[in-house]
Amino acid sequence: MATPQAMPLDHLVINTRFATDRAAQLFAALGFTLTPRGRHAMGSVNHLMVFQDDYLELIGLPTDGGKLREEVLNNPAGIDGLVFSTGDADAVHRDLTARGEALQPLHAFSRPVEIDGASFEAGFRTVRFQADQFAAGRVYFCQHLTPQLIWREPWQTHANTVTGLAGLLVVSERPQDDALRYAQVAGGAVGAPGEHGELRISGARYAIVVTSPEDYARRYGDLACDALGRSSFFGAIGLRLRDPRAIARALASAGDGVRHREVEGRSAVHLTGFNSLLDFIDGNDSF
Known part of the structure:
Protein backbone atom coordinates (compact mmCIF):
# COMPACT_ATOMS: atom_id res chain seq x y z
CA MET A 1 0.00 0.00 0.00
CA ALA A 2 1.31 3.43 -0.95
CA THR A 3 2.24 5.81 1.88
CA PRO A 4 -0.42 8.53 2.13
CA GLN A 5 0.80 12.00 1.20
CA ALA A 6 0.24 15.04 3.36
CA MET A 7 -2.22 17.59 2.04
CA PRO A 8 -0.82 20.33 -0.21
CA LEU A 9 1.25 23.13 1.26
CA ASP A 10 -0.20 26.61 0.71
CA HIS A 11 2.48 28.83 2.24
CA LEU A 12 5.01 29.32 5.02
CA VAL A 13 5.27 32.47 7.13
CA ILE A 14 8.09 34.53 8.61
CA ASN A 15 7.08 36.99 11.33
CA THR A 16 8.96 40.24 10.79
CA ARG A 17 7.10 42.16 13.55
CA PHE A 18 7.87 45.90 13.16
CA ALA A 19 10.75 45.40 10.69
CA THR A 20 8.79 44.42 7.58
CA ASP A 21 10.46 47.07 5.41
CA ARG A 22 13.91 45.79 6.37
CA ALA A 23 12.88 42.19 5.72
CA ALA A 24 11.46 43.08 2.31
CA GLN A 25 14.73 44.81 1.36
CA LEU A 26 16.69 41.78 2.49
CA PHE A 27 14.62 39.31 0.47
CA ALA A 28 14.77 41.55 -2.59
CA ALA A 29 18.58 41.57 -2.24
CA LEU A 30 18.47 37.76 -2.20
CA GLY A 31 16.82 37.80 -5.62
CA PHE A 32 13.16 37.39 -4.74
CA THR A 33 10.32 39.27 -6.40
CA LEU A 34 8.00 40.60 -3.69
CA THR A 35 4.37 41.59 -4.10
CA PRO A 36 3.43 45.15 -3.13
CA ARG A 37 2.71 45.58 0.57
CA GLY A 38 -0.69 44.29 1.64
CA ARG A 39 -2.63 45.25 4.73
CA HIS A 40 -5.16 43.19 6.68
CA ALA A 41 -8.03 44.76 8.57
CA MET A 42 -7.07 42.77 11.68
CA GLY A 43 -3.85 44.77 12.02
CA SER A 44 -1.01 43.21 10.02
CA VAL A 45 0.96 43.99 6.86
CA ASN A 46 2.57 41.55 4.45
CA HIS A 47 4.58 40.85 1.33
CA LEU A 48 4.46 37.57 -0.60
CA MET A 49 7.02 35.71 -2.67
CA VAL A 50 4.80 33.71 -5.01
CA PHE A 51 6.01 30.50 -6.64
CA GLN A 52 4.41 27.95 -8.96
CA ASP A 53 1.96 26.43 -6.50
CA ASP A 54 2.73 27.99 -3.11
CA TYR A 55 4.36 31.05 -1.56
CA LEU A 56 6.45 32.46 1.26
CA GLU A 57 4.87 35.26 3.30
CA LEU A 58 6.52 38.01 5.30
CA ILE A 59 3.99 39.15 7.88
CA GLY A 60 4.49 42.08 10.20
CA LEU A 61 2.89 44.91 12.12
CA PRO A 62 2.09 48.44 10.95
CA THR A 63 4.23 51.27 12.27
CA ASP A 64 1.75 54.09 11.69
CA GLY A 65 -0.15 53.68 14.94
CA GLY A 66 -2.84 51.45 13.49
CA LYS A 67 -4.41 48.35 14.98
CA LEU A 68 -1.94 45.56 15.85
CA ARG A 69 -2.75 41.91 15.15
CA GLU A 70 -2.33 40.06 18.44
CA GLU A 71 -1.17 36.70 17.07
CA VAL A 72 1.69 38.48 15.29
CA LEU A 73 2.46 40.84 18.17
CA ASN A 74 2.52 38.01 20.72
CA ASN A 75 4.99 35.86 18.75
CA PRO A 76 8.72 36.46 18.28
CA ALA A 77 10.36 37.28 14.98
CA GLY A 78 11.16 34.16 13.01
CA ILE A 79 9.58 31.33 11.06
CA ASP A 80 6.08 31.45 12.42
CA GLY A 81 3.50 29.72 10.23
CA LEU A 82 2.82 26.40 8.51
CA VAL A 83 -0.22 26.70 6.26
CA PHE A 84 -1.87 23.87 4.36
CA SER A 85 -4.05 24.38 1.29
CA THR A 86 -7.71 23.40 1.16
CA GLY A 87 -10.52 23.95 -1.30
CA ASP A 88 -13.15 23.62 1.41
CA ALA A 89 -12.46 25.28 4.76
CA ASP A 90 -15.89 24.25 6.09
CA ALA A 91 -15.16 20.56 5.50
CA VAL A 92 -11.74 20.83 7.17
CA HIS A 93 -13.26 22.56 10.18
CA ARG A 94 -15.99 19.92 10.48
CA ASP A 95 -13.52 17.04 10.16
CA LEU A 96 -11.04 18.40 12.68
CA THR A 97 -13.80 19.30 15.13
CA ALA A 98 -15.20 15.78 14.89
CA ARG A 99 -11.73 14.44 15.70
CA GLY A 100 -11.62 16.54 18.87
CA GLU A 101 -9.12 19.16 17.72
CA ALA A 102 -9.08 22.51 19.54
CA LEU A 103 -9.88 25.06 16.84
CA GLN A 104 -10.62 28.73 16.58
CA PRO A 105 -13.84 29.76 14.81
CA LEU A 106 -13.73 29.63 11.02
CA HIS A 107 -12.28 32.95 9.86
CA ALA A 108 -13.16 34.78 6.63
CA PHE A 109 -11.29 37.93 5.63
CA SER A 110 -9.99 39.90 2.67
CA ARG A 111 -7.33 42.46 1.83
CA PRO A 112 -6.97 44.96 -1.00
CA VAL A 113 -4.75 44.02 -3.94
CA GLU A 114 -3.73 46.56 -6.57
CA ILE A 115 -3.10 45.23 -10.07
CA ASP A 116 -2.28 47.49 -13.01
CA GLY A 117 -3.71 50.50 -11.19
CA ALA A 118 -7.00 48.81 -10.31
CA SER A 119 -8.01 47.71 -6.80
CA PHE A 120 -9.42 44.26 -6.02
CA GLU A 121 -10.25 42.31 -2.85
CA ALA A 122 -8.38 39.04 -2.29
CA GLY A 123 -10.55 36.74 -0.19
CA PHE A 124 -9.55 33.93 2.19
CA ARG A 125 -11.16 31.49 4.63
CA THR A 126 -8.93 29.91 7.27
CA VAL A 127 -9.12 27.13 9.84
CA ARG A 128 -6.79 27.80 12.77
CA PHE A 129 -5.80 25.77 15.79
CA GLN A 130 -5.92 27.25 19.25
CA ALA A 131 -2.65 29.00 20.07
CA ASP A 132 -1.40 26.36 22.52
CA GLN A 133 -1.65 23.38 20.15
CA PHE A 134 1.78 23.65 18.50
CA ALA A 135 4.78 24.95 20.43
CA ALA A 136 6.69 25.71 17.22
CA GLY A 137 4.27 28.28 15.82
CA ARG A 138 0.98 28.81 14.06
CA VAL A 139 -0.52 25.93 12.05
CA TYR A 140 -3.60 26.45 9.92
CA PHE A 141 -5.44 25.74 6.67
CA CYS A 142 -6.22 28.33 3.99
CA GLN A 143 -8.88 28.38 1.27
CA HIS A 144 -8.27 30.98 -1.44
CA LEU A 145 -11.47 32.50 -2.79
CA THR A 146 -9.57 34.58 -5.38
CA PRO A 147 -6.41 32.62 -6.29
CA GLN A 148 -6.08 34.59 -9.54
CA LEU A 149 -5.16 37.65 -7.46
CA ILE A 150 -2.24 35.80 -5.83
CA TRP A 151 -0.72 33.49 -8.44
CA ARG A 152 0.15 36.03 -11.12
CA GLU A 153 2.97 35.42 -13.58
CA PRO A 154 4.78 38.74 -12.98
CA TRP A 155 5.12 37.82 -9.29
CA GLN A 156 6.21 34.22 -9.92
CA THR A 157 9.55 34.91 -11.61
CA HIS A 158 12.53 35.36 -9.28
CA ALA A 159 16.10 36.31 -10.19
CA ASN A 160 17.42 33.65 -7.81
CA THR A 161 15.46 30.99 -9.80
Missing part, protein backbone atom coordinates in the same frame (compact mmCIF):
# COMPACT_ATOMS: atom_id res chain seq x y z
CA VAL A 162 13.45 29.75 -6.78
CA THR A 163 10.39 27.85 -8.01
CA GLY A 164 8.71 26.67 -4.82
CA LEU A 165 8.79 25.53 -1.21
CA ALA A 166 10.77 22.34 -0.61
CA GLY A 167 9.73 21.94 3.01
CA LEU A 168 9.86 22.98 6.63
CA LEU A 169 12.26 21.72 9.29
CA VAL A 170 10.77 21.35 12.77
CA VAL A 171 13.21 21.08 15.67
CA SER A 172 11.77 19.21 18.62
CA GLU A 173 12.86 17.78 21.95
CA ARG A 174 10.33 15.00 21.26
CA PRO A 175 10.67 14.33 17.52
CA GLN A 176 8.58 11.16 17.43
CA ASP A 177 5.62 12.75 19.20
CA ASP A 178 5.75 15.92 17.12
CA ALA A 179 6.14 14.04 13.84
CA LEU A 180 3.04 11.97 14.60
CA ARG A 181 1.14 15.14 15.50
CA TYR A 182 2.00 16.92 12.25
CA ALA A 183 1.20 13.79 10.23
CA GLN A 184 -2.16 13.56 11.99
CA VAL A 185 -3.27 17.08 11.07
CA ALA A 186 -1.76 17.00 7.56
CA GLY A 187 -3.27 13.66 6.61
CA GLY A 188 0.10 12.08 5.88
CA ALA A 189 2.30 9.44 7.46
CA VAL A 190 5.68 9.42 9.22
CA GLY A 191 8.37 7.70 7.20
CA ALA A 192 11.24 5.59 8.52
CA PRO A 193 13.93 7.51 10.44
CA GLY A 194 16.68 9.04 8.31
CA GLU A 195 20.43 8.75 8.72
CA HIS A 196 20.48 11.04 11.76
CA GLY A 197 17.12 10.01 13.21
CA GLU A 198 15.13 12.70 11.43
CA LEU A 199 11.50 11.92 10.63
CA ARG A 200 9.77 12.91 7.42
CA ILE A 201 6.14 13.58 6.48
CA SER A 202 6.00 13.83 2.69
CA GLY A 203 3.63 15.82 0.52
CA ALA A 204 3.44 15.94 -3.26
CA ARG A 205 6.22 18.52 -3.65
CA TYR A 206 7.48 19.17 -0.12
CA ALA A 207 8.29 17.54 3.21
CA ILE A 208 7.91 18.37 6.87
CA VAL A 209 11.07 17.10 8.53
CA VAL A 210 11.20 16.74 12.32
CA THR A 211 14.59 16.45 13.98
CA SER A 212 16.25 16.77 17.38
CA PRO A 213 18.05 19.89 18.63
CA GLU A 214 21.31 17.93 18.56
CA ASP A 215 20.96 16.97 14.89
CA TYR A 216 19.86 20.51 14.01
CA ALA A 217 22.99 21.96 15.65
CA ARG A 218 25.18 19.35 13.92
CA ARG A 219 23.74 20.25 10.54
CA TYR A 220 23.67 24.04 10.68
CA GLY A 221 26.07 25.04 13.45
CA ASP A 222 26.25 28.81 13.97
CA LEU A 223 23.57 29.39 11.33
CA ALA A 224 20.93 27.72 13.50
CA CYS A 225 17.94 29.65 14.81
CA ASP A 226 17.53 30.39 18.52
CA ALA A 227 14.97 28.15 20.20
CA LEU A 228 14.02 31.05 22.51
CA GLY A 229 13.24 28.57 25.27
CA ARG A 230 10.73 26.59 23.19
CA SER A 231 10.58 22.80 23.27
CA SER A 232 9.84 22.86 19.54
CA PHE A 233 10.38 25.49 16.84
CA PHE A 234 10.46 25.94 13.08
CA GLY A 235 14.16 25.71 12.28
CA ALA A 236 14.50 26.13 8.50
CA ILE A 237 12.54 26.72 5.32
CA GLY A 238 13.54 24.71 2.26
CA LEU A 239 13.32 26.52 -1.08
CA ARG A 240 13.68 24.74 -4.41
CA LEU A 241 15.61 26.50 -7.21
CA ARG A 242 16.69 25.79 -10.76
CA ASP A 243 20.21 27.25 -10.66
CA PRO A 244 22.32 27.24 -7.46
CA ARG A 245 24.67 29.74 -9.09
CA ALA A 246 21.92 32.36 -9.02
CA ILE A 247 21.60 32.36 -5.23
CA ALA A 248 25.39 32.31 -4.93
CA ARG A 249 25.54 35.52 -6.98
CA ALA A 250 22.86 37.14 -4.83
CA LEU A 251 24.65 36.17 -1.62
CA ALA A 252 27.92 37.65 -2.87
CA SER A 253 26.34 41.12 -2.78
CA ALA A 254 23.71 40.71 -0.04
CA GLY A 255 25.70 42.68 2.55
CA ASP A 256 25.56 42.25 6.30
CA GLY A 257 21.90 41.21 6.46
CA VAL A 258 22.79 37.53 6.11
CA ARG A 259 25.24 34.90 7.28
CA HIS A 260 25.68 31.94 4.95
CA ARG A 261 27.77 28.95 4.06
CA GLU A 262 27.47 25.67 2.22
CA VAL A 263 25.71 22.93 4.19
CA GLU A 264 25.61 19.43 2.67
CA GLY A 265 26.28 20.91 -0.77
CA ARG A 266 23.58 23.59 -0.52
CA SER A 267 23.45 27.27 0.35
CA ALA A 268 22.15 27.79 3.90
CA VAL A 269 21.34 31.39 4.82
CA HIS A 270 20.64 32.83 8.27
CA LEU A 271 18.69 36.10 8.16
CA THR A 272 20.29 38.43 10.68
CA GLY A 273 17.74 39.99 13.01
CA PHE A 274 14.89 37.71 11.95
CA ASN A 275 15.91 34.40 13.60
CA SER A 276 15.19 32.60 10.33
CA LEU A 277 17.11 30.11 8.20
CA LEU A 278 16.66 29.43 4.49
CA ASP A 279 18.00 26.26 2.87
CA PHE A 280 18.20 26.43 -0.94
CA ILE A 281 17.60 23.05 -2.61
CA ASP A 282 18.85 22.24 -6.09
CA GLY A 283 16.19 20.93 -8.48
CA ASN A 284 14.46 17.76 -7.32
CA ASP A 285 16.77 17.01 -4.38
CA SER A 286 14.96 16.13 -1.16
CA PHE A 287 14.85 18.53 1.78
Whole structure:
Protein backbone atom coordinates (compact mmCIF):
# COMPACT_ATOMS: atom_id res chain seq x y z
CA MET A 1 0.00 0.00 0.00
CA ALA A 2 1.31 3.43 -0.95
CA THR A 3 2.24 5.81 1.88
CA PRO A 4 -0.42 8.53 2.13
CA GLN A 5 0.80 12.00 1.20
CA ALA A 6 0.24 15.04 3.36
CA MET A 7 -2.22 17.59 2.04
CA PRO A 8 -0.82 20.33 -0.21
CA LEU A 9 1.25 23.13 1.26
CA ASP A 10 -0.20 26.61 0.71
CA HIS A 11 2.48 28.83 2.24
CA LEU A 12 5.01 29.32 5.02
CA VAL A 13 5.27 32.47 7.13
CA ILE A 14 8.09 34.53 8.61
CA ASN A 15 7.08 36.99 11.33
CA THR A 16 8.96 40.24 10.79
CA ARG A 17 7.10 42.16 13.55
CA PHE A 18 7.87 45.90 13.16
CA ALA A 19 10.75 45.40 10.69
CA THR A 20 8.79 44.42 7.58
CA ASP A 21 10.46 47.07 5.41
CA ARG A 22 13.91 45.79 6.37
CA ALA A 23 12.88 42.19 5.72
CA ALA A 24 11.46 43.08 2.31
CA GLN A 25 14.73 44.81 1.36
CA LEU A 26 16.69 41.78 2.49
CA PHE A 27 14.62 39.31 0.47
CA ALA A 28 14.77 41.55 -2.59
CA ALA A 29 18.58 41.57 -2.24
CA LEU A 30 18.47 37.76 -2.20
CA GLY A 31 16.82 37.80 -5.62
CA PHE A 32 13.16 37.39 -4.74
CA THR A 33 10.32 39.27 -6.40
CA LEU A 34 8.00 40.60 -3.69
CA THR A 35 4.37 41.59 -4.10
CA PRO A 36 3.43 45.15 -3.13
CA ARG A 37 2.71 45.58 0.57
CA GLY A 38 -0.69 44.29 1.64
CA ARG A 39 -2.63 45.25 4.73
CA HIS A 40 -5.16 43.19 6.68
CA ALA A 41 -8.03 44.76 8.57
CA MET A 42 -7.07 42.77 11.68
CA GLY A 43 -3.85 44.77 12.02
CA SER A 44 -1.01 43.21 10.02
CA VAL A 45 0.96 43.99 6.86
CA ASN A 46 2.57 41.55 4.45
CA HIS A 47 4.58 40.85 1.33
CA LEU A 48 4.46 37.57 -0.60
CA MET A 49 7.02 35.71 -2.67
CA VAL A 50 4.80 33.71 -5.01
CA PHE A 51 6.01 30.50 -6.64
CA GLN A 52 4.41 27.95 -8.96
CA ASP A 53 1.96 26.43 -6.50
CA ASP A 54 2.73 27.99 -3.11
CA TYR A 55 4.36 31.05 -1.56
CA LEU A 56 6.45 32.46 1.26
CA GLU A 57 4.87 35.26 3.30
CA LEU A 58 6.52 38.01 5.30
CA ILE A 59 3.99 39.15 7.88
CA GLY A 60 4.49 42.08 10.20
CA LEU A 61 2.89 44.91 12.12
CA PRO A 62 2.09 48.44 10.95
CA THR A 63 4.23 51.27 12.27
CA ASP A 64 1.75 54.09 11.69
CA GLY A 65 -0.15 53.68 14.94
CA GLY A 66 -2.84 51.45 13.49
CA LYS A 67 -4.41 48.35 14.98
CA LEU A 68 -1.94 45.56 15.85
CA ARG A 69 -2.75 41.91 15.15
CA GLU A 70 -2.33 40.06 18.44
CA GLU A 71 -1.17 36.70 17.07
CA VAL A 72 1.69 38.48 15.29
CA LEU A 73 2.46 40.84 18.17
CA ASN A 74 2.52 38.01 20.72
CA ASN A 75 4.99 35.86 18.75
CA PRO A 76 8.72 36.46 18.28
CA ALA A 77 10.36 37.28 14.98
CA GLY A 78 11.16 34.16 13.01
CA ILE A 79 9.58 31.33 11.06
CA ASP A 80 6.08 31.45 12.42
CA GLY A 81 3.50 29.72 10.23
CA LEU A 82 2.82 26.40 8.51
CA VAL A 83 -0.22 26.70 6.26
CA PHE A 84 -1.87 23.87 4.36
CA SER A 85 -4.05 24.38 1.29
CA THR A 86 -7.71 23.40 1.16
CA GLY A 87 -10.52 23.95 -1.30
CA ASP A 88 -13.15 23.62 1.41
CA ALA A 89 -12.46 25.28 4.76
CA ASP A 90 -15.89 24.25 6.09
CA ALA A 91 -15.16 20.56 5.50
CA VAL A 92 -11.74 20.83 7.17
CA HIS A 93 -13.26 22.56 10.18
CA ARG A 94 -15.99 19.92 10.48
CA ASP A 95 -13.52 17.04 10.16
CA LEU A 96 -11.04 18.40 12.68
CA THR A 97 -13.80 19.30 15.13
CA ALA A 98 -15.20 15.78 14.89
CA ARG A 99 -11.73 14.44 15.70
CA GLY A 100 -11.62 16.54 18.87
CA GLU A 101 -9.12 19.16 17.72
CA ALA A 102 -9.08 22.51 19.54
CA LEU A 103 -9.88 25.06 16.84
CA GLN A 104 -10.62 28.73 16.58
CA PRO A 105 -13.84 29.76 14.81
CA LEU A 106 -13.73 29.63 11.02
CA HIS A 107 -12.28 32.95 9.86
CA ALA A 108 -13.16 34.78 6.63
CA PHE A 109 -11.29 37.93 5.63
CA SER A 110 -9.99 39.90 2.67
CA ARG A 111 -7.33 42.46 1.83
CA PRO A 112 -6.97 44.96 -1.00
CA VAL A 113 -4.75 44.02 -3.94
CA GLU A 114 -3.73 46.56 -6.57
CA ILE A 115 -3.10 45.23 -10.07
CA ASP A 116 -2.28 47.49 -13.01
CA GLY A 117 -3.71 50.50 -11.19
CA ALA A 118 -7.00 48.81 -10.31
CA SER A 119 -8.01 47.71 -6.80
CA PHE A 120 -9.42 44.26 -6.02
CA GLU A 121 -10.25 42.31 -2.85
CA ALA A 122 -8.38 39.04 -2.29
CA GLY A 123 -10.55 36.74 -0.19
CA PHE A 124 -9.55 33.93 2.19
CA ARG A 125 -11.16 31.49 4.63
CA THR A 126 -8.93 29.91 7.27
CA VAL A 127 -9.12 27.13 9.84
CA ARG A 128 -6.79 27.80 12.77
CA PHE A 129 -5.80 25.77 15.79
CA GLN A 130 -5.92 27.25 19.25
CA ALA A 131 -2.65 29.00 20.07
CA ASP A 132 -1.40 26.36 22.52
CA GLN A 133 -1.65 23.38 20.15
CA PHE A 134 1.78 23.65 18.50
CA ALA A 135 4.78 24.95 20.43
CA ALA A 136 6.69 25.71 17.22
CA GLY A 137 4.27 28.28 15.82
CA ARG A 138 0.98 28.81 14.06
CA VAL A 139 -0.52 25.93 12.05
CA TYR A 140 -3.60 26.45 9.92
CA PHE A 141 -5.44 25.74 6.67
CA CYS A 142 -6.22 28.33 3.99
CA GLN A 143 -8.88 28.38 1.27
CA HIS A 144 -8.27 30.98 -1.44
CA LEU A 145 -11.47 32.50 -2.79
CA THR A 146 -9.57 34.58 -5.38
CA PRO A 147 -6.41 32.62 -6.29
CA GLN A 148 -6.08 34.59 -9.54
CA LEU A 149 -5.16 37.65 -7.46
CA ILE A 150 -2.24 35.80 -5.83
CA TRP A 151 -0.72 33.49 -8.44
CA ARG A 152 0.15 36.03 -11.12
CA GLU A 153 2.97 35.42 -13.58
CA PRO A 154 4.78 38.74 -12.98
CA TRP A 155 5.12 37.82 -9.29
CA GLN A 156 6.21 34.22 -9.92
CA THR A 157 9.55 34.91 -11.61
CA HIS A 158 12.53 35.36 -9.28
CA ALA A 159 16.10 36.31 -10.19
CA ASN A 160 17.42 33.65 -7.81
CA THR A 161 15.46 30.99 -9.80
CA VAL A 162 13.45 29.75 -6.78
CA THR A 163 10.39 27.85 -8.01
CA GLY A 164 8.71 26.67 -4.82
CA LEU A 165 8.79 25.53 -1.21
CA ALA A 166 10.77 22.34 -0.61
CA GLY A 167 9.73 21.94 3.01
CA LEU A 168 9.86 22.98 6.63
CA LEU A 169 12.26 21.72 9.29
CA VAL A 170 10.77 21.35 12.77
CA VAL A 171 13.21 21.08 15.67
CA SER A 172 11.77 19.21 18.62
CA GLU A 173 12.86 17.78 21.95
CA ARG A 174 10.33 15.00 21.26
CA PRO A 175 10.67 14.33 17.52
CA GLN A 176 8.58 11.16 17.43
CA ASP A 177 5.62 12.75 19.20
CA ASP A 178 5.75 15.92 17.12
CA ALA A 179 6.14 14.04 13.84
CA LEU A 180 3.04 11.97 14.60
CA ARG A 181 1.14 15.14 15.50
CA TYR A 182 2.00 16.92 12.25
CA ALA A 183 1.20 13.79 10.23
CA GLN A 184 -2.16 13.56 11.99
CA VAL A 185 -3.27 17.08 11.07
CA ALA A 186 -1.76 17.00 7.56
CA GLY A 187 -3.27 13.66 6.61
CA GLY A 188 0.10 12.08 5.88
CA ALA A 189 2.30 9.44 7.46
CA VAL A 190 5.68 9.42 9.22
CA GLY A 191 8.37 7.70 7.20
CA ALA A 192 11.24 5.59 8.52
CA PRO A 193 13.93 7.51 10.44
CA GLY A 194 16.68 9.04 8.31
CA GLU A 195 20.43 8.75 8.72
CA HIS A 196 20.48 11.04 11.76
CA GLY A 197 17.12 10.01 13.21
CA GLU A 198 15.13 12.70 11.43
CA LEU A 199 11.50 11.92 10.63
CA ARG A 200 9.77 12.91 7.42
CA ILE A 201 6.14 13.58 6.48
CA SER A 202 6.00 13.83 2.69
CA GLY A 203 3.63 15.82 0.52
CA ALA A 204 3.44 15.94 -3.26
CA ARG A 205 6.22 18.52 -3.65
CA TYR A 206 7.48 19.17 -0.12
CA ALA A 207 8.29 17.54 3.21
CA ILE A 208 7.91 18.37 6.87
CA VAL A 209 11.07 17.10 8.53
CA VAL A 210 11.20 16.74 12.32
CA THR A 211 14.59 16.45 13.98
CA SER A 212 16.25 16.77 17.38
CA PRO A 213 18.05 19.89 18.63
CA GLU A 214 21.31 17.93 18.56
CA ASP A 215 20.96 16.97 14.89
CA TYR A 216 19.86 20.51 14.01
CA ALA A 217 22.99 21.96 15.65
CA ARG A 218 25.18 19.35 13.92
CA ARG A 219 23.74 20.25 10.54
CA TYR A 220 23.67 24.04 10.68
CA GLY A 221 26.07 25.04 13.45
CA ASP A 222 26.25 28.81 13.97
CA LEU A 223 23.57 29.39 11.33
CA ALA A 224 20.93 27.72 13.50
CA CYS A 225 17.94 29.65 14.81
CA ASP A 226 17.53 30.39 18.52
CA ALA A 227 14.97 28.15 20.20
CA LEU A 228 14.02 31.05 22.51
CA GLY A 229 13.24 28.57 25.27
CA ARG A 230 10.73 26.59 23.19
CA SER A 231 10.58 22.80 23.27
CA SER A 232 9.84 22.86 19.54
CA PHE A 233 10.38 25.49 16.84
CA PHE A 234 10.46 25.94 13.08
CA GLY A 235 14.16 25.71 12.28
CA ALA A 236 14.50 26.13 8.50
CA ILE A 237 12.54 26.72 5.32
CA GLY A 238 13.54 24.71 2.26
CA LEU A 239 13.32 26.52 -1.08
CA ARG A 240 13.68 24.74 -4.41
CA LEU A 241 15.61 26.50 -7.21
CA ARG A 242 16.69 25.79 -10.76
CA ASP A 243 20.21 27.25 -10.66
CA PRO A 244 22.32 27.24 -7.46
CA ARG A 245 24.67 29.74 -9.09
CA ALA A 246 21.92 32.36 -9.02
CA ILE A 247 21.60 32.36 -5.23
CA ALA A 248 25.39 32.31 -4.93
CA ARG A 249 25.54 35.52 -6.98
CA ALA A 250 22.86 37.14 -4.83
CA LEU A 251 24.65 36.17 -1.62
CA ALA A 252 27.92 37.65 -2.87
CA SER A 253 26.34 41.12 -2.78
CA ALA A 254 23.71 40.71 -0.04
CA GLY A 255 25.70 42.68 2.55
CA ASP A 256 25.56 42.25 6.30
CA GLY A 257 21.90 41.21 6.46
CA VAL A 258 22.79 37.53 6.11
CA ARG A 259 25.24 34.90 7.28
CA HIS A 260 25.68 31.94 4.95
CA ARG A 261 27.77 28.95 4.06
CA GLU A 262 27.47 25.67 2.22
CA VAL A 263 25.71 22.93 4.19
CA GLU A 264 25.61 19.43 2.67
CA GLY A 265 26.28 20.91 -0.77
CA ARG A 266 23.58 23.59 -0.52
CA SER A 267 23.45 27.27 0.35
CA ALA A 268 22.15 27.79 3.90
CA VAL A 269 21.34 31.39 4.82
CA HIS A 270 20.64 32.83 8.27
CA LEU A 271 18.69 36.10 8.16
CA THR A 272 20.29 38.43 10.68
CA GLY A 273 17.74 39.99 13.01
CA PHE A 274 14.89 37.71 11.95
CA ASN A 275 15.91 34.40 13.60
CA SER A 276 15.19 32.60 10.33
CA LEU A 277 17.11 30.11 8.20
CA LEU A 278 16.66 29.43 4.49
CA ASP A 279 18.00 26.26 2.87
CA PHE A 280 18.20 26.43 -0.94
CA ILE A 281 17.60 23.05 -2.61
CA ASP A 282 18.85 22.24 -6.09
CA GLY A 283 16.19 20.93 -8.48
CA ASN A 284 14.46 17.76 -7.32
CA ASP A 285 16.77 17.01 -4.38
CA SER A 286 14.96 16.13 -1.16
CA PHE A 287 14.85 18.53 1.78
